[in-house]
Amino acid sequence: MAAAGAISVWISTSTPTKITAFISKPRICYPLKLSRNGIYPLSTFERNGQYEQNLTIKAAASSSVGSAEYTEEPATKVKFQRSLSLPGCSTSLSLLGTGYREKIFAIIGVKVYAAGLYVNDSVFSRLDAWRGRSAADIQQDPSLFNKIFEADLEKSLLIVLVRDVDGKTFWDALDEAISPRIKSPTADDKSALSTFRGVFQGKPLKKETSIFLTWIDPNKMLVSLSFDGMPSSVDATIESPNVASALFDVFLGGDPVSPTLKASVAKGLEATLK
Known part of the structure; x- marks a missing residue:
């Protein structure tokens, strides 16, 4: 397990997906689709009432995320x-x-x-x-x-x-x-x-x-x-x-x-x- 860092997450859904933001730990509600061979990007999601294309969260990044691996x-x-x-x-x-x-x-x-x-x-x-x-x-x-x-x-x-x-x-x-x-x-x-x-x-x-x-x-x-x-x-x-x-x-x-x-x-x- 690598050290905590910023991870860019893309949502895979044909409809807006609600994200409830907290000061330290944003919570992502389904659907979120990740593949073993990569991350599927798609459309937008809603965060604090605004539609955006991706979300950067703080998390403990596993080696499966780091492209260097x-x-x-x-x-x-x-x-x-x-x-x-x-x-x-x-x-x-x-x-x-x-x-x-x-x-x-x-x-x-x-x-x-x-x-x-x-x-x-x-x-x-x-x-x-x-x-x-x-x-x-x-x-x-x-x-x-x-x-x-x-x-x-x-x-x-x-x-x-x-x-x-x-x-x-x-x-x-x-x-x-x-x-x-x-x-x-x-x-x-x-x-x-x-x-x-x-x-x-x-x-x-x-x-x-x-x-x-x-x-x-x-x-x-x-x-x-x-x-x-x-x-x-x-x-x-x-x-x-x-x-x-x-x-x-x-x-x-x-x-x-x-x-x-x-x-x-x-x-x-x-x-x-x-």
Whole structure:
């Protein structure tokens, strides 16, 4: 919780909303609509008989309000926390880059989700060979991304949906990218994929649903869904080095499903490895 400060609040309503003002603590009456991904501004509200467009109040501002705690993915406007503490991880993870996934329907590109890659900061001490390299060089060097994946340190991919998607549809699209990357699936691989599929089957994934895919190490991956904020538990544990590796390759390999994410991660690495 940050120190008390001034917070600009916007009211989301089609009708004037009454605000009763006190000397020290203004009270806001409903409706007031705040979103996890931002604040919705709208029309006016009434304060002491006067219509105004916003109200500045004194309050204890949480980290969810401070823009310094977030990075916005520019194409989708999804805000990613710069640091995450996730179930199953021994330490907090830092945001390295963001991007988005786009699907083509009838020649029209439709954005499906935004994605952010988080890593354990200790991984940077293992990347000295790439210090001083440009983002363009980094992006074209598969050995660097292999090094990150093979490091026995946690990393996590956060996917935030920007439209409603049926769980089966989401899994089918993901499986379409994963399965070709596993040339000769073993019984363990098939079991892991079945477990992975079960997380999404029968679930309507609404806009702003968060999907956390967390590699604990190169052989083990945790899957968590959250429909409102951070996850409180792990929904599935995937124990298959082939599946874990294939999923990492889907997003950060030679033919990533989100080129914007890989490009952003490369820029993040360039800045960190100066």
